[in-house]
Amino acid sequence: xxxxxxxxxxxxxxxxxxxxxxxxxxxxxxxxxxxxxxxxxxxxxxxxxxxxxxxxxxxxxxxxxxxxxxxxxxxxxxxxxxxxxxxxxxxxxxxxxxxxxxxxxxxxxxxxxxxxxxxxxxxxxxxxxxxxxxxxxxxxxxxxxxxxxxxxxxxxxxxxxxxxxxxxxxxxxxxxxxxxxxxxxxxxxxxxxxxxxxxxxxxxxxxxxxxxxxxxxxxxxxxxxxxxxxxxxxxxxxxxxxxxxxxxxxxxxxxxxxxxxxxxxxxxxxxxxxxxxxxxxxxxxxxxxxxxxxxxxxxxxxxxxxxxxxxxxxxxxxxxxxxxxxxxxxxxxxxxxxxxxxxxxxxxxxxxxxxxxxxxxxxxxxxxxxxxxxxxxxxxxxxxxxxxxxxxxxxxxxxxxxxxxxxxxxxx
Ligand code: SF4
Numbered sequence: 001x002x003x004x005x006x007x008x009x010x011x012x013x014x015x016x017x018x019x020x021x022x023x024x025x026x027x028x029x030x031x032x033x034x035x036x037x038x039x040x041x042x043x044x045x046x047x048x049x050x051x052x053x054x055x056x057x058x059x060x061x062x063x064x065x066x067x068x069x070x071x072x073x074x075x076x077x078x079x080x081x082x083x084x085x086x087x088x089x090x091x092x093x094x095x096x097x098x099x100x101x102x103x104x105x106x107x108x109x110x111x112x113x114x115x116x117x118x119x120x121x122x123x124x125x126x127x128x129x130x131x132x133x134x135x136x137x138x139x140x141x142x143x144x145x146x147x148x149x150x151x152x153x154x155x156x157x158x159x160x161x162x163x164x165x166x167x168x169x170x171x172x173x174x175x176x177x178x179x180x181x182x183x184x185x186x187x188x189x190x191x192x193x194x195x196x197x198x199x200x201x202x203x204x205x206x207x208x209x210x211x212x213x214x215x216x217x218x219x220x221x222x223x224x225x226x227x228x229x230x231x232x233x234x235x236x237x238x239x240x241x242x243x244x245x246x247x248x249x250x251x252x253x254x255x256x257x258x259x260x261x262x263x264x265x266x267x268x269x270x271x272x273x274x275x276x277x278x279x280x281x282x283x284x285x286x287x288x289x290x291x292x293x294x295x296x297x298x299x300x301x302x303x304x305x306x307x308x309x310x311x312x313x314x315x316x317x318x319x320x321x322x323x324x325x326x327x328x329x330x331x332x333x334x335x336x337x338x339x340x341x342x343x344x345x346x347x348x349x350x351x352x353x354x355x356x357x358x359x360x361x362x363x364x365x366x367x368x369x370x371x372x373x374x375x376x377x378x379x380x381x382x383x384x385x386x387x388x389x390x391x392x393x394x395x396x397x398x399x400x401x402x403x404x405x406x407x408x409x410x411x412x
Contacts, residue, residue, distance in 0.1 A: 001028070001029050001030065001039050001040075001106070002029070002030050002031075002032045002036060002037070002038040002039050002040075003024055003029050003030070003031060003032070003038050003039065003040045003041070003042065003106065004031065004032050004033060004034045004036070004038040004040075004041045004042070004063075004067065005017050005020060005021050005031065005041075005042045005043075005044065006034065006041065006042070006043045006044070006059050006063065007043075007044040008043075008044065008045055008046040008052060008055055008056060008059065008074070009044070009045070009046025009048060009052060009074065009075070010046065010048070010140075010175075011124065011171075011173050011209050011210070012126070012129070012173055012174060012175055013044050013046060013074055013075075014124065015124030015125075015126050015171075015173045016044060016099050016100075016126070017042075017044045018120050018123065018124055019100070019124075019126070020042065020044075020099070020100075020102055020103065022123075023103050024103060024106070027103065029106070034062065034063060034066045034067065035066065037066055037067070037068075038066070038067045038068070039067070039068050039069065040067060040068070040069045040070070040071060040106050041063040041066065041067035041069075041070050041071070042071045042073065042102060043056070043059050043060055043063055043070065043071070043072050043073070043074070044073050044074040044099075045059070045060075045072060045073065045074035045075060045076030045077060046074060046075055046076060047074075047075040047076040047078070047079070047080075047139055047143065047312070048075070048139060048140060048307075048310075048312075049307065049308070049310035049312075050310045050311075050312075051310065052076070053076055053080070056072075056074070056076040056080075057076075057083065057087065060072055060084060060087050060088075060091070061087060064087065064088050064091075069090070069092070070088070070090075070091050070092070071091075071092045071093075071094055071102060071105060071106075072084055072091055072092070072093050072094070073093075073094040073095070073096065073098075073099050073102065074096065074099075075096065075139070075140065075143045075144070077093050077094070077095050077096075078095065078096070078142075078143040079143075079313070079314070081093055092105060096129075096143065096144060120361075121167070121169075121359050121360065121361040121371070121388055121389045122167075122169040122170070122171055122207070122359055122361070122372060123162055123167055123170055123171070124170075124171045124173045124209075125155060125158050125159065125162075125170050125171065125172055125173065126150060126173055126174055127149065127150050127155055127172050127173065127174050127177055127180055127193065128147055128148060128149040128150060128174035128175070128176065128177060128179065128180050129144055129145075129147070129148050129174060129175055130144045130145045130146050130147045130148055130175055130176070131144065131146075131147055131175050131176040131179065132146055132147050132176075132179060132182075133176065133212075133249075133251075134249050134316070135238075135248055135249050135250060136247065136248050136249045136315060136316035136317040136320075137248060137278065137281065137309060137312070137315055137316075137317040138312075138315060139312040139314065139315055140175060141175075142314055142315070144175050146183075147175070147176055147179045147182065147183055148183060149179075149180050149181050149182070149183055149184060152181075152188070152192075152193055152196060155172075155193065155197070156196060156197060156200050156201060158170075159197050159201045159203050159206075160200075160201050160203075162203065163201055163202050163203040163204075166389055167203075167389055168203070168204040168205060168359055168389060168390070168391040169203070169204065169205045169206070169207060169230070169359050169372075169391075170203055170206055170207070171206075171207045171208075171209055172193075172194075172206060172207070172208050172209060173209040174209070176212065177190060177208065177209060177210070177211060178190055178211050178212045178214075178215030178216075179215075180193055181193060189219070190215065190220070191217075191219040191220055191223055194206065194208075194223050194229070195223065198226065198228060198229075203228070204228065204391055205228050205229070205230055205357075205374060205391075206228060206229050206230065207229075207230040207232060207376075208229070208230070208233060209234065210234040210235070210236060210276075211233055211234070211235055212235070212236065213235050213236075213237075213252050213256065213257050213260050213261075214251055214252050214256070216233075216235070216260050216264070221263055221264060221267050221268070222267075224264065224267065224268045224271070225267055225268055225269075230374045230375070230376070231268050231269060231270055231271040231272065231374055231375050232271065232272045232273075232274075232374065232375050232376040233264065233271065233272075233273050233274075234273075234274045234275070234276075235257075235260075235261070235273060235274075235275055235301075236275055236276040237257055237275045237276065237277060237295070237296070237299075237301075238250055238276060238277060238278050239277070239278065239281060239284070239288070239291075239292050240254055240277075240291045240292035240293070240294060240295025240296060241254075241284070241287075241288035241289075241291040241292060242254055243283075243288065244281050244283065244284055244288050244292075247281065247282070247283060247317070247320065248278070248281060248317070249316065254291075254295055257299075258295070258298075258299060261273060261299055261300060261301065262300075265300050270350075270351075270354070270375055271375065272302050272303075272347060272375040272376050272377070273300070273301045273302060274301060274302060274303040274304065274305070274376075275296070275299075275301050275303075275304055275305070276304070276305045276306075276307065277292060277296065277304050277305070277306050277307070277336060278307050278308075278309050279292070279306060279307070279308055279309065279329055279332045279333055279336060280308050280309045280324035280328060280329035280332060281309045281317070281324070282309070282317060282320035282321060282322045282323050282324065283320065283321075283322045284309075284324060289332050292336075293335065293336065293339065296336070296339060296343075297339055301343065302343050302344060302346075302347035303340060303343060303344050303347075304336060304339075304340045304343070306333055306336050306337060306340065308326070308329040308330070308333055309324065309329065311323070348377065348404060349398070349402070351375075351377065351396045351404060352396060352397065352398040352404065353395070353396060353397075354395075354396050355393060355394070355395055355396075355409065356373040356374065356375070356377070356379065356393075356394055356396055356406065357373065357374050357391050357392070357393050357394075358371035358372065358373050358379055358381055358391070358392050358393075358394055358406055359371045359372055359389065359390070359391055360381065360386045360387065360388055360389065360390050360391075360392060361388065362388070363386075363388075364380065366384070367382060367383070367384055368380050368381070368382060369381045369383060369386045371392070377404070379394065379396065379404055379405065379406045380403075380404075380405045380406065381394055381405070381406040381407075381408060382405055382406070382407055382408075383408050386408075392406070392408050393408065393409045394406025394407055394408055394409060395407050395409055
């Protein structure tokens with residue numbers, strides 16, 4: 001049986017697709033491209049912006065032409081059942097809550113769910129789903145529901161299984177991982193989960209996906225100094241203007257944000273910090289936008305994901321006055337992209353001469369592999385034979401075209 005999986009959107013979606021893919025492969029299914037005429041195509045959609053909605057519909061239309069059967073899952077399914085069935089009545093729709101059962105829909109044989117297989121060299125481990133915050137622009141919290149945490153023992157078991165299967169890194173992911181354990185009785189904190197993984201497993205390294213700044217306390221900062229925790233964090237800022245942050249219902253201001261970033265930079269060696277910015281939120285005049293530009297330029301963050309605001313039905317921001325025109329959003333996006341390029345380049349160049357540990361993910365061609373460093377850089381590694389998933393210590397060198405590559409020092 002041939003199946004293709006198309007994924008849009010966030011790390012959580014990538015994680016869920018990777019879980020489905022791993023289980024299908026272990027149950028004898030071949031994962032193919034859409035052009036290979038699969039028996040099934042699974043489309044894991046996104047609905048975070050109106051553009052994501054559009055891309056979801058485009059992918060569904062594309063899949064209908066090539067695959068015998070189409071399964072649509074993900075956030076777009078929640079408010080768009082009619083839109084999907086209007087494309088084709090035979091499409092099977094699976095809401096997020098039933099995503100892990102897709103394996104049983106395919107071929108209708110009861111299949112086994114494996115906890116320790118991933119086609120990705122750095123597998124995701126989903127530690128929670130949903131979110132209790134009320135950010136005014138966010139549709140994700142509505143479609144994903146309240147925060148639910150995965151039992152600690154189940155997470156430890158998965159990490160152990162991955163470690164024993166030869167994986168060197170796991171990525172802890174979810175919709176709002178900083179709220180891990182708050183739904184347990186008694187409550188536990190994310191730091192407790194991370195310490196338990198460090199104490200009870202031999203996994204070489206752990207990466208945290210996106211974390212809210214208000215959840216980065218001294219305990220988390222201390223944990224970040226452990227050399228088994230990747231020195232990389234993604235911390236959404238969203239706006240550099242305090243009034244816009246209030247309208248967004250974000251529960252911090254720029255002073256709080258900057259002080260946490262400074263603490264991290266001072267404590268965690270060579271840390272790579274990235275952020276998300278929403279531009280063109282209702283009421284964001286040039287003045288507020290300039291505040292964002294100033295704040296992101298001054299902060300020691302190294303990369304930004306920039307999203308033009310997109311009003312989503314059902315969210316608090318949908319009805320806000322003073323919406324910003326698309327042309328203005330495009331202009332602001334280009335201005336931030338320019339700052340982003342400079343910041344990325346500066347951090348990248350600072351890596352010249354450093355020793356980094358790369359998890360090998362792909363053979364590019366004879367003599368060149370690529371992988372991801374602990375501080376989240378994709379670095380080509382020059383070698384004739386490197387096993388996928390292995391962790392290789394390299395010396396980083398800049399070539400005459402200012403490109404970085406790694407020369408292996410010795411196996412770790
Ligand atoms: S923290 Fe805010 S943006 Fe993130 S999922 Fe929760 S409500 Fe949405």
